Amino acid sequence: MREARLMQGNEACAExxxxxxxxxxxxxxxxxxxxxxxxxxKLLPKQGGKFVQMEDEIAAMGAILGAxxxxxxxxxxxxxxxxxxxxxxxxxxxxxxxxCVLVDVQRVGPSTGQPTAPSQGxxxxxxxxxxxxxxxxxLSPWSVRETYDATxxxxxxxxxxRTPVILLMDEMVGHLRExxxxxxxxxxxxxxxxxxxxxxxxxxxxxEPDTDLVPNVADFGEGYHIHVTxxxxxxxxxxxxxxxxxxxxxxxxxxxxxxxxxEIVHTExxxxxxxxxxxxxxxxxxxxxxxAVKNMREQGxxxxxxxxxxxxxxxxxxxxxxxxxxxxxxxxELNYGQMVxxxxxxxxxxxxxxxxxxxxxxxxxxxxxxxxxxxxxGDVEKGGRA
Amino acid sequence: xxxxxxSYEKYFRQNRLPHLWCPxxxxxxxxxxxxxxxxxxxxxxDNTVIVSGIGCSSRASGYMDFDTLHTAHGRAIPFATGIxxxxxxxxxxxxxxxxxxxxxxxxxxxxxxxxNVDLTVVLFNNAIxxxxxxxxxxxxxxxxxxxTTPYGSVDRPFDPCHLAKAAGAxxxxxxxxxxxxxxxxxxxxGMASRGFSFIETQVQCPTSYGRRNKMPSPAExxxxxxxxxxxxxAWDRLDREKKKAYxxxxxxxxxxLHQAKRPELDYDAAYDQVIERAQGVxx
Ligand SMILES: Cc1ncc(C[n+]2csc(CCOP(=O)(O)OP(=O)(O)O)c2C)c(N)n1
Numbered sequence: 130m131r132e133a134r135l136m137q138g139n140e141a142c143a144e145x146x147x148x149x150x151x152x153x154x155x156x157x158x159x160x161x162x163x164x165x166x167x168x169x170x171k172l173l174p175k176q177g178g179k180f181v182q183m184e185d186e187i188a189a190m191g192a193i194l195g196a197x198x199x200x201x202x203x204x205x206x207x208x209x210x211x212x213x214x215x216x217x218x219x220x221x222x223x224x225x226x227x228x229c230v231l232v233d234v235q236r237v238g239p240s241t242g243q244p245t246a247p248s249q250g251x252x253x254x255x256x257x258x259x260x261x262x263x264x265x266x267x268l269s270p271w272s273v274r275e276t277y278d279a280t281x282x283x284x285x286x287x288x289x290x291r292t293p294v295i296l297l298m299d300e301m302v303g304h305l306r307e308x309x310x311x312x313x314x315x316x317x318x319x320x321x322x323x324x325x326x327x328x329x330x331x332x333x334x335x336x337e338p339d340t341d342l343v344p345n346v347a348d349f350g351e352g353y354h355i356h357v358t359x360x361x362x363x364x365x366x367x368x369x370x371x372x373x374x375x376x377x378x379x380x381x382x383x384x385x386x387x388x389x390x391x392e393i394v395h396t397e398x399x400x401x402x403x404x405x406x407x408x409x410x411x412x413x414x415x416x417x418x419x420x421a422v423k424n425m426r427e428q429g430x431x432x433x434x435x436x437x438x439x440x441x442x443x444x445x446x447x448x449x450x451x452x453x454x455x456x457x458x459x460x461x462e463l464n465y466g467q468m469v470x471x472x473x474x475x476x477x478x479x480x481x482x483x484x485x486x487x488x489x490x491x492x493x494x495x496x497x498x499x500x501x502x503x504x505x506x507g508d509v510e511k512g513g514r515a
Numbered sequence: 516x517x518x519x520x521x522s523y524e525k526y527f528r529q530n531r532l533p534h535l536w537c538p539x540x541x542x543x544x545x546x547x548x549x550x551x552x553x554x555x556x557x558x559x560x561d562n563t564v565i566v567s568g569i570g571c572s573s574r575a576s577g578y579m580d581f582d583t584l585h586t587a588h589g590r591a592i593p594f595a596t597g598i599x600x601x602x603x604x605x606x607x608x609x610x611x612x613x614x615x616x617x618x619x620x621x622x623x624x625x626x627x628x629x630x631n632v633d634l635t636v637v638l639f640n641n642a643i644x645x646x647x648x649x650x651x652x653x654x655x656x657x658x659x660x661x662x663t664t665p666y667g668s669v670d671r672p673f674d675p676c677h678l679a680k681a682a683g684a685x686x687x688x689x690x691x692x693x694x695x696x697x698x699x700x701x702x703x704x705g706m707a708s709r710g711f712s713f714i715e716t717q718v719q720c721p722t723s724y725g726r727r728n729k730m731p732s733p734a735e736x737x738x739x740x741x742x743x744x745x746x747x748x749a750w751d752r753l754d755r756e757k758k759k760a761y762x763x764x765x766x767x768x769x770x771x772l773h774q775a776k777r778p779e780l781d782y783d784a785a786y787d788q789v790i791e792r793a794q795g796v797x798x
Binding site for chain 1: 577586587602626
């Protein structure tokens with residue numbers, strides 16, 4: 130076992146990336162994500178990897194995509210304003226199926242917003258920010274140690290599905306310091322870069338889907354002479370104007386991820402066995418929700434917590450099952466109300482779903498969530514189902 | 516000899532031709548000059564990557580039988596930077612248009628020159644937005660007609676070669692579609708030069724530019740290029756007055772316009788030193 134170390138969430142993200150095999154990072158400084166870039170600038174060259182500070186977030190995104198195509202495992206970290214700038218190239222990575230991890234350490238928005246204040250207001254942008262139909266994988270860790278693990282998981286998913294994966298962090302976890310014991314390198318599972326299974330002579334087509342619907346795209350410089358484009362393309366990689374190819378490629382981009390969603394969707398339940406009410410939360414807010422639920426349990430209320438590590442794809446099945454079991458769900462999120470809409474949709478009217486939102490630069494206090502739980506319970510017991 | 520034997524043909528994806536460019540377009544000339552320069556350099560199809568942005572010119576990558584990357588509008592240089600830093604042994608060529616490189620990608624262009632990554636950037640300058648049907652570009656001359664400047668452009672164009680030099684590119688050259696051999700030579704010299712090399716090639720766009728600007732035929736446009744391009748040595752011999760008159764007459768120099776005197780470390784070589792320093796330092 131390694132020794133325990135006092136570490137910040139952002140630092141754990143950088144260390145996790147290196148452990149996962151990230152050897153190229155391009156970035157542009159922005160609070161509250163900057164420590165990740167600074168750590169990568171320090172750590173990467175020691176491993177023979179490269180860090181480059183680009184002229185803006187679009188350039189950083191372009192650089193990681195180029196490096197990924199040339200065989201590197203890549204990451205880039207930013208916050209809201211930078212994340213907004215990256216949207217076009219996030220879609221490019223979806224369409225051209227380029228593995229990459231993007232970290233968004235959220236701040237209060239819109240616009241420059243409140244640069245150092247915590248928020249979870251990018252939840253929907255993470256899902257829908259880039260134009261057109263596309264799937265998305267996003268993970269939102271709640272502790273320093275989980276940030277380390279989730280970063281590794283993000284890199285592995287990016288490689289396995291050949292898609293951008295977003296590590297949706299918040300300032301609470303990014304700047305949180307905790308004592309953590311990291312795993313030994315041998316304990317970490319790493320998904321290797323996918324390799325072509327055919328030679329050119331055997332009729333290799335770079336975007337031909339494998340049985341898991343993910344193509345084994347050759348890296349540049351391997352002699353395959355592949356073409357990569359953000360235009361809709363067929364298995365050869367070249368653009369085509371066909372309706373059928375357009376339809377099937379958009380469908381495959383979704384299906385390669387959705388068919389694995391049971392595996393990708395990670396959730397955790399606390400105090401849920403006999404719970405009549407539930408709080409659903411994610412990221413740093415789930416820490417406070419946990420305290421609130423624990424306190425309410427001590428006061429004899431039958432309430433539990435469902436925490437989503439995977440925020441996208443959304444935990445539809447888990448929420449649907451939960452809605453069958455409980456009388457009411459409170460969604461605690463540090464924004465004006467985003468995840469609550471997804472929970473309502475997935476709950477399908479089976480129970481009350483209420484928002485516990487906040488957007489005043491401060492993270493939640495347990496009492497605030499406790500008060501909202503009490504209010505929901507009161508409303509439901511009165512028969513006033515939302 | 517290469518020209519006579521058409522040995523350059525192997526660099527094209529024959530099954531992707533014919534190309535989508537209009538009859539009389541200059542892009543094919545520049546694309547051919549690039550592969551001939553690659554041949555001249557002895558680069559192979561396996562160790563060379565072609566990266567392009569979005570536009571008519573950027574469609575060239577799809578016809579060239581290398582690893583090729585057709586990126587997003589304006590972003591070819593950042594993608595190329597990532598490729599080169601990840602795999603320094605690859606030769607990376609960027610193909611871009613005047614809007615792609617100098618409008619939407621202008622900041623990347625400046626910082627590419629400054630960073631001095633070992634890339635060869637070839638700008639196909641047709642003075643117009645070809646792909647979207649003839650809107651004004653940052654290279655459209657004052658008074659030039661475009662669909663978005665129906666009364667003549669009032670936006671001043673700028674000289675991308677001056678910009679490249681000022682921003683730190685270590686090799687800067689210009690040629691035109693009329694001067695085919697010269698163009699190939701400029702590109703080959705750029706490829707041979709380590710660091711960020713920028714070659715502007717002026718190409719004719721009869722469809723979207725010429726027709727609106729009193730040069731409806733490709734031949735007229737090529738003739739204009741012939742009459743206005745002045746070889747660098749001759750340009751340098753002009754006295755002040757003559758040069759002024761030439762500039763007013765829209766004449767411009769072609770040739771190697773700038774080459775860094777002392778060999779500067781390109782970004783990759785400099786980064787190798789970073790790695791050495793980092794690995795020498797105890798954690
Ligand atoms: C972000 C974005 N904005 C606009 C466009 C539309 N668009 C495609 S090509 C182009 C301009 C092309 O002009 P240029 O770069 O000069 O290349 P050319 O077609 O003349 O070779 C524009 C505006 C786009 N594809 N993406």
